[in-house]
Amino acid sequence: MQCSGALALLLLASGCGPADAEFDEAAYRSGLLEWRAERLARLRAPTGYLTQVGLYWIEDGRYRMGSAPDADIVLPASAAEYVGDLVVSDGEVHMRVADGVEVLWDGQAVGELALPADVTGNQVMVEHGSVAWSIIERGGKLAVRIRDFEHPWIRSFGPIPYFDIDPRWRVHATLRRYEAPRQITVDTVIEGFQQFPVAPGLATFEIDGVAYELEPQLSGDQLFFVFGDDTNRDDTYGAGRYLYADLPGDDGSFILDFNKATSPPCAFNDFSTCPVASPRNRLPVRVEAGEKYDEALHYKGLASR
Numbered sequence: 001m002q003c004s005g006a007l008a009l010l011l012l013a014s015g016c017g018p019a020d021a022e023f024d025e026a027a028y029r030s031g032l033l034e035w036r037a038e039r040l041a042r043l044r045a046p047t048g049y050l051t052q053v054g055l056y057w058i059e060d061g062r063y064r065m066g067s068a069p070d071a072d073i074v075l076p077a078s079a080a081e082y083v084g085d086l087v088v089s090d091g092e093v094h095m096r097v098a099d100g101v102e103v104l105w106d107g108q109a110v111g112e113l114a115l116p117a118d119v120t121g122n123q124v125m126v127e128h129g130s131v132a133w134s135i136i137e138r139g140g141k142l143a144v145r146i147r148d149f150e151h152p153w154i155r156s157f158g159p160i161p162y163f164d165i166d167p168r169w170r171v172h173a174t175l176r177r178y179e180a181p182r183q184i185t186v187d188t189v190i191e192g193f194q195q196f197p198v199a200p201g202l203a204t205f206e207i208d209g210v211a212y213e214l215e216p217q218l219s220g221d222q223l224f225f226v227f228g229d230d231t232n233r234d235d236t237y238g239a240g241r242y243l244y245a246d247l248p249g250d251d252g253s254f255i256l257d258f259n260k261a262t263s264p265p266c267a268f269n270d271f272s273t274c275p276v277a278s279p280r281n282r283l284p285v286r287v288e289a290g291e292k293y294d295e296a297l298h299y300k301g302l303a304s305r
Contacts, residue, residue, distance in 0.1 A: 029165050032259055039262065040158060046132075046147070047125075050154045053299070054146030055271035060088050063144075065133075066098075076148045079131045086115075086144065093117070093135050093142065095126065103128045117142060138273045139193040145271060153299050160263075161292040163235075169258040169289035175248045177201035181218065186226065186275040189239060189266045195275050197224075203245075205256055207285055214281050221247055223254070227261075228277035229287040237267040237293040240277030261290025269299045 043050050056063075056073045063072040066082040075083060084097040093115040097103045103110055104127045116122045117137035125134040130150035136143050178201045186195045197217040203225070204213045216223035228240035241261045248254035265272035 023167070025167055028167055028170070032165050035260060036160070036162065040160060043268070044154050044157065046149050049265040049268050049272060050157055050299075051132075051147040051149055051151065052145060052265075052269050052271040053148045053151055053153075054144075056144045056146075058086065058088050058093070058142050058144060060090070062087050073133075073144055073146070075128075075131050075133075075146060076151070078129055078148070078150075080128070083128055088142065091142070101128070136273070138188070138190065141193070157268075157297060160297070161294050163259075163288045163290060163292060165259055166289060167259075169287070171205045171207065171256050171258070173203045173205035173245070173254055173256040175201050175203050175216075175223070175252045175254065177252065184215065184217070184278075186217075186278060189272070189274050189276060193273060197275075203254075203256065207283075207287075210285070212283055212285070214283070215278075216245070219244065223247060225256075226264075226275050226277050226281060227287075228282035229285060230283075231286050231288060231292075232277075232282075235288070235292050236290075237263045239264065239266065239274065240281070241290060243290070258287050258289040261287065263291045263293055267293055268297060 042048050053076060054074065063086040064082065065071060065073040065075060065084055065086060067075050067077050067079040068081040071082070073086065080098070080101050082098050083101050083103065084095060087094045087096060094112065095103070095110075095115055096112050097110060105113060105124060110126065113124065113126070115124050115126070115135045117135045119137045123134055125132050130148055132147045132149065133144055136145050178199070181198045181200045183196050184199045186197060188195060199215050200218055200223070202213045203216055203223070204211060206212070214225050214227050216225045218224070223245045225243040225245070226240055227243065229236075232238050232240060242264055243256070243258065243261045245254050245256050264274040266274040
């Protein structure tokens, strides 16, 4: 992305970079390096994406869990051959632990308990040694997500490749709000599964003097962008990347910093249900900022059934 000296004097108008009167580039670069380190720490955390090692879709019935190869839900080798059964009935999941096997919830040994899905707000994650599992719901279907907190992949992972930090990709944007927030339909990497988030409006900005727009989703007190661009063909993940921004003030203005664009969870493993960039959120330009994609950092793991 090139900005001439003349354009540098018109950064706000061009959208070519920061227009803040007191912008401190050295502090900005230092802050981004800290943000990258925190990003890697979050990925490696117990509930980060790197601990995900398996995903099994389940329907009504009984599922035998354990490290035995013939188990219905295969756990990492460190687990007991037979840990117990999952019983699914009418959208509810119960765990029945095998005799003599220790399974913990909230630090306490359990013999049987309900496992609500993540969409209930009361998700339960149980642990067996370094192995853990919980239930997710996507598109009305249930799945068991398996984690391994001590998997060698976590220690060997990285570094994440990035484009060079360039303050010119920190652009000023404006949110043109809809009359009322709209529920939109977003496809995911799982065929047949869609998400239905709420969009507050359209974000408009300029790159090299050319106007573009993206439709963000509301995510708590932030805007969440799932966007694609021409780097998806070679340098970045093909399904698009993610970017968060603070909610704008009353005038609709906010900063959209593409240097903080990240790869989605599915760039790192086969066990995530990532939303992908919609056609309207694919920019016909190379956004050479933020995270790149490295296939060597993608873990295929135990199973995905």
